[in-house]
Amino acid sequence: MSEAITRPAVEKTKKTKAAAGASPSLWTRIIRHRTSFLFLSPFFILFFIFTVVPVFTAVFLSMTYYNILEPPRWIGLTNYRNLFLDDDIFLKAIANTLMFAVFTGPIGYFMSFILAWLISQIPQKYRFLYTLCFYTPAITSSIAMSVVWLYLFSGDRYGLINYWLIKLGVLTEPFIWLQDVQTILPVIILVSLWMSMGTGFLAFLAGLANVPRDLYEAGVIDGVRYRWQELWYITLPSMKPMLLFGAVITVVNALQVSEISAQLAGSPSTLYAGHMILNHLDDYAFVRFDMGYASAIAVVLFLMMVGLNRFIFNILGERD
Known part of the structure; x- marks a missing residue:
């Protein structure tokens, strides 16, 4: 009981x-x-209105035929089928963008970090000058491309590179750097690397400046003797959030490249050798006004960014 x-x-x-x-x-x-x-x-509220709503709107429009003048007409997955099965230029744009990202992403990322680390080693009163010198190309990109790089790679004998190569006897006639299919993409990569000291570079500088000094003192007591040991055992683990932020910014910038290609090689470039995904999107959205097809391109680009950022979070993100 x-x-x-x-x-x-x-x-x-x-x-x-x-x-x-x-x-x-x-x-x-x-x-x-x-x-x-x-x-x-x-x-x-702002995030929902200006980010969540546009994403779902783009997904909806990507499954319609929408030319702005008429109401959207539902066509299902036709735009995606045309993208991957019938649009050879889009496949070329994907190949160019991935090739661009493979070179400019890791190289630009490590360049930004190494330069930020070197600047952090010099006296405080000189840091502003060096930071300004390396960050200036990122904020004067359009002017620099118009004045400097177009002059350097000009296809006549007045272009600076052609002038010196002809004078040294390497070339006998001017080489058209920005119209040759073999050199368009390398030139775009070179200019992008020169402009890569942007937000990620500043984030690395801020992260390096905020590493507690007592960690370095404790490291000396524990046997750290060289700068590279400090970098590997103390600096990198202490600024993981900034490394993650810089990696995400680098991926986004690498996949969103379009202005450099359009200004240097034109839009479209010769045989689409410098054609990027965003150039393809701009073509269909603002030249042909086929917003449904452009939305499908935007969704594919969005999924590529989400996948790569997820991969980066798995590497640099905190497990807890």
């Missing part, structure tokens, strides 16, 4: 403890932390 009475009581106690230990629901957490969510609400 006592066992029959005790068992339900024990089971009820276990259920009560389990319910108490269970995590509260989302709505409960929102009510509990309503002040915090109230302060975050402006960001959430």
Whole structure:
């Protein structure tokens, strides 16, 4: 009899403890932390309006024929089928963009970090000058491409590179750098690397400046003797968030390249040798006004970015 009475009581106690230990629901957490969510609400509202809604709108339009003048007409996955089975120029643009990203992504990323690390080793009063020198190309990109790089790679004998190569006897006649299919993409990669000291470079500088100095002092006590040992055992682990941020920015910039290609090689470039995914999107969106097809290109580009960023998060993100 006592066992029959005790068992339900024990089971009820276990259920009560389990319910108490269970995590509260989302709505409960929102009510509990309503002040915090109230302060975050402006960001959430703007993020939803200007990011979430456009993404879902693009996904919807990518499954329609929409030329701006007429209402969208549902066609299902036809745009995606045409992209990957009938559009050879789009496949060429994907190959060019990935080739561009393979070279400019890792090289630009490591260049940004190494230069930021070297600048952090010099006295404080000189850092601003060096930072300004390396960051200037990123904020004067259009002027630099028009004035400097187009002059350097001009296809006549007045172009600086042609002038010196002819003078040295390497060439007998001017070489058309920005119209030759073999040199268009390398020139675009070179100019992009020169302009790669952007937001990621500044993030690395900030991260290096915020590494606690006592960690280096503790490292000396533990046997760290060289700068490279400090970099590997102390600096890199301490600035993992900045490394992650710089990697994400690098991937986004590498996949969104279009302005450099259009200004240097034209749009479209010779035999589409410098044609990028974003150039293809601009062509269909703002020249042909086929917004449904352009939205399909945008969705593919978005999925590529999400996949690569997920890969980066798995490498540099914190497990906990």
